[in-house]
Amino acid sequence: xxxxxxxxxxxxxxxxxxxxxxxxxxxxxxxxxxxxxxxxxxxxxxxxxxxxxxxxxxxxxxxxxxxxxxxxxxxxxxxxxxxxxxxxxxxxxxxxxxxxxxxxxxxxxxxxxxxxxxxxxxxxxxxxxxxxxxxxxxxxxxxxxxxxxxxxxxxxxxxxxxx
Amino acid sequence: xxxxxxxxxxxxxxxxxxxxxxxxxxxxxxxxxxxxxxxxxxxxxxxxxxxxxxxxxxxxxxxxxxxxxxxxxxxxxxxxxxxxxxxxxxxxxxxxxxxxxxxxxxxxxxxxxxxxxxxxxxxxxxxxxxxxxxxxxxxxxxxxxxxxxxxxxxxxxxxxxxxxxxxxxxxxxxxxxxxxxxxxxxxxxxxxxxxxxxxxxxxxxxxxxxxxxxxxxxxxxxxxxxxxxxxxxxxxxxxxxxxxxxxxxxxxxxxxxxxxxxxxxxxxxxxxxxxxxxxxxxxxxxxxxxxxxxxxxxxxxxxxxxxxxxxxxxxxxxxxxxxxxxxxxxxxxxxxxxxxxxxxxxxxxxxxxxxxxxxxxxxxxxxxxxxxxxxxxxxxxxxxxxxxxxxxxxxxxxxxxxxxxxxxxxxxxxxxxxxxxxxxxxxxxxxxxxxxxxxxxxxxxxxxxxxxxxxxxxxxxxxxxxxxxxxxxxxxxxxxxxxxxxxxxxxxxxxxxxxxxxxxxxxxxxxxxxxxxxxxxxxxxxxxxxxxxxxxxxxxxxxxxxxxxxxxxxxxxxxxxxxxxxxxxxxxxxxxxxxxxxxxxxxxxxxxxxxxxxxxxxxxxxxxxxxxxxxxxxxxxxxxxxxxxxxxxxxxxxxxxxxxxxxxxxxxxxxxxxxxxxxxxxxxxxxxxxxxxxxxxxxxxxxxxxxxxxxxxxxxxxxxxxxxxxxxxxxxxxxxxxxxxxxxxxxxxxxxxxxxxxxxxxxxxxxxxxxxxxxxxxxxxxxxxxxxxxxxxxxxxxxxxxxxxxxx
Numbered sequence: 001x002x003x004x005x006x007x008x009x010x011x012x013x014x015x016x017x018x019x020x021x022x023x024x025x026x027x028x029x030x031x032x033x034x035x036x037x038x039x040x041x042x043x044x045x046x047x048x049x050x051x052x053x054x055x056x057x058x059x060x061x062x063x064x065x066x067x068x069x070x071x072x073x074x075x076x077x078x079x080x081x082x083x084x085x086x087x088x089x090x091x092x093x094x095x096x097x098x099x100x101x102x103x104x105x106x107x108x109x110x111x112x113x114x115x116x117x118x119x120x121x122x123x124x125x126x127x128x129x130x131x132x133x134x135x136x137x138x139x140x141x142x143x144x145x146x147x148x149x150x151x152x153x154x155x156x157x158x159x160x161x162x163x
Numbered sequence: 164x165x166x167x168x169x170x171x172x173x174x175x176x177x178x179x180x181x182x183x184x185x186x187x188x189x190x191x192x193x194x195x196x197x198x199x200x201x202x203x204x205x206x207x208x209x210x211x212x213x214x215x216x217x218x219x220x221x222x223x224x225x226x227x228x229x230x231x232x233x234x235x236x237x238x239x240x241x242x243x244x245x246x247x248x249x250x251x252x253x254x255x256x257x258x259x260x261x262x263x264x265x266x267x268x269x270x271x272x273x274x275x276x277x278x279x280x281x282x283x284x285x286x287x288x289x290x291x292x293x294x295x296x297x298x299x300x301x302x303x304x305x306x307x308x309x310x311x312x313x314x315x316x317x318x319x320x321x322x323x324x325x326x327x328x329x330x331x332x333x334x335x336x337x338x339x340x341x342x343x344x345x346x347x348x349x350x351x352x353x354x355x356x357x358x359x360x361x362x363x364x365x366x367x368x369x370x371x372x373x374x375x376x377x378x379x380x381x382x383x384x385x386x387x388x389x390x391x392x393x394x395x396x397x398x399x400x401x402x403x404x405x406x407x408x409x410x411x412x413x414x415x416x417x418x419x420x421x422x423x424x425x426x427x428x429x430x431x432x433x434x435x436x437x438x439x440x441x442x443x444x445x446x447x448x449x450x451x452x453x454x455x456x457x458x459x460x461x462x463x464x465x466x467x468x469x470x471x472x473x474x475x476x477x478x479x480x481x482x483x484x485x486x487x488x489x490x491x492x493x494x495x496x497x498x499x500x501x502x503x504x505x506x507x508x509x510x511x512x513x514x515x516x517x518x519x520x521x522x523x524x525x526x527x528x529x530x531x532x533x534x535x536x537x538x539x540x541x542x543x544x545x546x547x548x549x550x551x552x553x554x555x556x557x558x559x560x561x562x563x564x565x566x567x568x569x570x571x572x573x574x575x576x577x578x579x580x581x582x583x584x585x586x587x588x589x590x591x592x593x594x595x596x597x598x599x600x601x602x603x604x605x606x607x608x609x610x611x612x613x614x615x616x617x618x619x620x621x622x623x624x625x626x627x628x629x630x631x632x633x634x635x636x637x638x639x640x641x642x643x644x645x646x647x648x649x650x651x652x653x654x655x656x657x658x659x660x661x662x663x664x665x666x667x668x669x670x671x672x673x674x675x676x677x678x679x680x681x682x683x684x685x686x687x688x689x690x691x692x693x694x695x696x697x698x699x700x701x702x703x704x705x706x707x708x709x710x711x712x713x714x715x716x717x718x719x720x721x722x723x724x725x726x727x728x729x730x731x732x733x734x735x736x737x738x739x740x741x742x743x744x745x746x747x748x749x750x751x752x753x754x755x756x757x758x759x760x761x762x763x764x765x766x767x768x769x770x771x772x773x774x775x776x777x778x779x780x781x782x783x784x785x786x787x788x789x790x791x792x793x794x795x796x797x798x799x800x801x802x803x804x805x806x807x808x809x810x811x812x813x814x815x816x817x818x819x820x821x822x823x824x825x826x827x828x829x830x831x832x833x834x835x836x837x838x839x840x841x842x843x844x845x846x847x848x849x850x851x852x853x854x855x856x857x858x859x860x861x862x863x864x865x866x867x868x869x870x871x872x873x874x875x876x877x878x879x880x881x882x883x884x885x886x887x888x889x890x891x892x893x894x895x896x897x898x899x900x901x902x903x904x905x906x907x908x909x910x911x912x913x914x915x916x917x918x919x920x921x922x923x924x925x926x927x928x929x930x931x932x933x934x935x936x937x938x939x940x941x942x943x944x945x946x947x948x949x950x951x952x953x954x955x
Contacts, residue, residue, distance in 0.1 A: 020286070034184070035186070038190070041447045041448045042449075045871060093179075096837070098178060098181055100670030101413065103415075129879075131879035135364060136364065137362055137416050138416055138670045138844045139843060140843040140845075140877075140882055141878075142847075144879070
């Protein structure tokens with residue numbers, strides 16, 4: 001079987017995979033990183049979103065072998081080693097942006113990438129449009145939108161303004 | 164530490180694990196030696212199975228076993244049980260055809276499981292399942308309700324004549340007929356309540372295990388593990404309760420779809436016993452679409468008789484309800500006791516008569532989905548009220564007010580069996596209209612028209628019933644289960660508390676709200692309280708979470724158990740402080756001798772209870788742990804008013820919900836942040852039903868909406884900011900006064916949305932509109948009516 005080498009949450013792994021193994025299967029089944037979820041089979045729901053070289057990627061739609069040499073960040077690698085939550089995680093908690101928690105890892109990873117790529121403040125309409133690739137069945141997105149809006153200034157170094 | 168008791172918007176404790184990827188869902192579990200199951204399902208709606216050749220699949224790499232329906236039959240495994248029996252008008256019991264775990268002889272819907280392949284890896288099992296050679300003889304199928312009811316329709320079950328499961332009725336037909344005979348106005352309406360696919364984000368999964376001593380463990384995505392243990396153990400696999408443990412760990416949403424006992428749970432448990440290795444199955448989303456119980460799917464005709472002033476005199480309803488191909492666990496109760504009994508709504512209609520015919524079709528079984536029967540009743544009534552206003556010229560708000568059950572009329576007995584305990588419909592109506600600026604709508608409509616847009620506003624004043632109860636009444640109506648809830652509360656020696664609850668949290672936040680209840684009742688800090696749910700090995704018993712029952716029923720069981728703790732604590736305190744039990748008061752976590760400064764903290768009492776050196780040992784057992792079973796006296800009756808405002812682009816037919824206000828009476832609120840989130844989520848599902856979602860079948864029963872690419876789930880840009888308010892009256896018969904908030908959003912919102920859309924289209928001659936009101940449907944209406952408008 002072919003070998004894939006990649007860095008996940010700062011740790012290097014070299015793993016044998018089948019050619020058809022998906023990145024999400026590698027993460028969940030070979031590396032035990034079960035925080036990344038699978039919610040569909042048509043690349044629609046976004047529960048599996050991780051960062052690959054800093055870009056949000058649906059890990060159900062990428063072969064493990066395509067991630068050879070990549071740096072991957074999953075939900076498990078987002079908080080600081082001392083447990084301090086990333087501002088996006090903190091704002092999801094603050095604004096009750098999760099209920100059953102199943103879409104949450106993908107939602108948070110998408111939101112992190114979204115805010116990173118928008119240096120200018122985002123309107124509610126923009127946030128809703130950018131969330132197009134992630135499904136949540138519990139919250140009605142209301143509080144997810146609020147959480148992302150609240151995380152924006154924190155992630156762009158405008159903590160005082162956020163508070 | 165701030166205020167953490169009842170009424171505090173405490174941040175959720177469960178978020179800590181979910182936000183860092185440490186949730187623990189069934190598919191996250193892996194056991195040493197675990198095998199993987201893949202289910203081969205029918206890709207056709209109705210066919211005879213003439214033969215199954217398993218040889219190639221059984222010989223494929225990694226395959227350990229292949230089982231078909233015949234293997235289960237050979238092991239004496241029968242079908243999946245139904246938990247509710249309805250009797251028809253003529254007194255005969257409903258048709259209850261067998262529901263085999265794996266198909267025997269015939270398949271009856273797309274998704275019907277035929278065989279299971281069990282292999283070392285999931286890919287091997289899936290590959291091998293492709294090699295199963297199944298010889299089908301296709302049969303004519305039927306999916307549509309009216310087609311299923313028509314003479315000569317294809318029969319889903321050969322032994323069920325006319326596909327009729329039951330033909331049931333409720334109410335006083337003679338009184339209704341008499342009222343119609345003298346009515347000034349009669350308004351009629353035909354409605355369709357569209358079939359929905361629940362789509363909890365976590366696909367169903369099940370992991371079966373069996374140890375050498377014959378103890379089975381099933382980990383499953385369930386809203387009610389004890390119910391699954393009872394149904395699967397006693398009725399399917401014949402495993403006694405003491406040898407069967409069912410665990411429902413973190414569960415990624417349910418909305419009803421994870422109440423039922425599903426075939427896959429029995430398959431992995433049975434196979435684990437045969438193979439003596441753990442067996443795991445996880446649904447792919449396409450399997451969820453064709454095997455999770457669907458919701459709604461009614462076709463109804465409604466008629467209201469009114470007097471000259473617009474008072475409702477009588478309501479007559481006739482409904483066809485789709486059961487799908489087999490009876491899911493609680494399916495028969497949904498279009499009967501959870502639907503027709505709600506047809507009084509918030510109105511004092513003196514006479515009501517409803518007939519419900521439930522039919523089998525070649526479709527996925529239909530059962531309770533968020534709201535379950537009550538959204539269908541609310542949609543029928545609240546659309547009918549708007550159509551009455553349209554046809555007779557009465558103002559739609561005044562018509563509602565005129566017919567409301569007044570706030571001083573409770574308890575109120577409806578003509579369809581229910582007795583409402585409390586409510587105040589004028590207050591929620593006025594609060595919602597104010598928050599939505601109903602009065603300012605004409606100006607907004609005019610402004611929208613200037614921009615070339617069609618703007619409409621609509622409302623619903625709905626009522627629902629939660630916490631189905633009491634057990635003996637439910638039993639008399641056909642329930643084959645009790646409907647109480649159980650709590651076990653353990654005060655540890657040093658005063659911290661573990662609550663074992665029979666309710667199950669799959670997004671509702673019980674680990675937070677239930678702990679707040681303990682803070683309130685026992686005066687213990689939040690961080691000293693742990694909530695345990697979802698494991699028959701730890702919790703005495705439970706009926707689980709559905710029908711917005713967890714707080715009203717499960718929370719009340721907790722209060723009962725805490726009352727017992729306090730009562731015992733008083734006796735211990737009286738002994739320790741040498742006082743009479745009657746003089747002991749319990750407040751803020753301490754037992755005090757009334758009128759003195761003598762007191763003992765709960766932790767001192769618990770320590771004395773577990774180390775009974777100075778203890779009334781002659782009259783009291785050591786320890787401080789109590790269990791309560793709480794069986795409610797009645798349903799609870801949340802209600803309220805939802806107001807929706809929409810804007811339609813006439814060029815595209817796209818409807819945008821520009822404002823949504825929900826003001827609900829949910830009884831006492833424990834955590835307002837969580838209540839708001841529950842209502843918003845419910846409203847989102849209701850807007851989804853009204854504008855986007857609809858399960859589509861062809862005439863024969865082929866599923867056309869089998870993935871997220873063809874079934875429109877609400878996304879962030881389909882939804883507005885949802886404003887939530889509460890105006891509570893208290894439930895009068897449970898100790899908390901709480902009513903329930905999980906379903907109000909999904910019940911109240913669909914008619915409010917459609918009423919708003921119809922209002923926006925009022926210049927186009929629209930009186931009625933079926934859900935989902937898709938852009939195509941609306942665009943076609945606008946196109947068809949444009950020339951007429953131009954001519955006028």
